[in-house]
Amino acid sequence: RFAAAIGGPEVSVIAEIKPKSPSKGQLLDLARAVPTARGYSAAGASAVSVLGDTPYFGGSPELVRSVAEDPWVSVPVLFKDFFVDTRQVQLAHDSGADAVLVIVRAVDDALLKDLVESAHGLGLDALVETFTQDEVDRALNAGARVVGINNRDLQTFAVDLENSARLRRGLPRDVLTVSESGLSGRADIERIAAHGFDAALIGESLLNSPDPAAQVRSCTGVPILEVAS
Template sequence: MLADLTAGALSDARQREILRPLAQVEAAATDAPPALDALSALAPADRVKIIAEVKRASPSRGDLADIPDPAQLAVSYERGGASAISVLTEGRKFKGSLDDLVNVRESVGIPVLRKDFISIPYQVFEARAAGADLALLIVAALDTKTLTELYGLITDLGMTALVETHSADELERALDLGAGLIGVNARNLSTFELDRDLFGRLAPQIPSGVIRVAESAVLAPADVAHYREAGADVVLIGEALVTNDPILTLGEFLAV
């Protein structure tokens, strides 16, 4: 599944590149206002921090929410206490778009993450041109050379990479990059199986000074508490927020 999602996102990016060449996107990325400091926004605190996600659908759950106005939802997230907003821009399975990201960035004052299956520099430049402050890199989808090059480009453009891992080996590769923001996803993106305790097993291997993000398997405050007790500084939440009252639900999660 991960290979299919990455290949599909790459194909779609190549189609966009025909209409908007790399040089044009590079120029737009260079001209964009500076990225916000996501590491400061997500730095460890007395309470857990939340990256709230704009998420219409997923391959594992199908349609989740219509979300006709992603910007309005993002504003609700910000009012509810989210520290950053994640915007799914993959169109085939998650029904997102770069337009969603642009609209969200224009509407909130907190960092915005482009969450997609990034595998080429064009997608990184797109993210910055659209106003992203963070970009997702999935270790399982990238060879070491590509991972290193994309991480360097994200950093050079002033953004922060959220480096996502699913195993001890992938975590080691993320640490080798010098990543300051590392996610552990409970969902195996190859099989889509969930392992709620994966974060707890890997977190002790993440050194102090690196921000720990727990991803997936969050439906209730107890799930946030589970991750917080295991050492999570930040929890990324999508489904539970788009299928419930976002402000009320955020309040319950942040009270953990």
């Protein structure tokens, strides 16, 4: 369901519910999480990402469930956490999520493959996050059908869209691609559309906006340009 939702002719917006972050502190009151997700859904987001991690980001499996089960959130839900055990994938499934985020650099090849296959076996999509060519290769070897490319170097925190564009060009056409981190307004969406990305995962810039739903709306409707691999 998640992959189908982000596979259209326009850049899909995956809008995030992130209660807090280690660097920015409190971003969203938990009481506002579900109403914010409803706003994202109504504004044209193709999916909602919800943090399942508690220590660093203030989320929880219960928060994911509350968004996934809300009748006014009509789009797929991505369970975002640090997945290092297939039991976490089962928990995501049981929480009502449609997809999980798997970070390549957090696991070895065998576990990466297990996590992806576990997700697929439960009917979930796996958004497999990468930052380097080696990580992209590992993701594909593990059977990834949806590959995320992080624009932010997690060591220096610098944002480099050109690195992402370069990695995107080397991916097969039948793999869906998601641009992650450092994206805010329509201009950024147009930039990644020019590189052929299928979707954008947008988090803190939405939550820092006075009207997150309006910000989502402004980022929708950007056609994806055909890019040669």
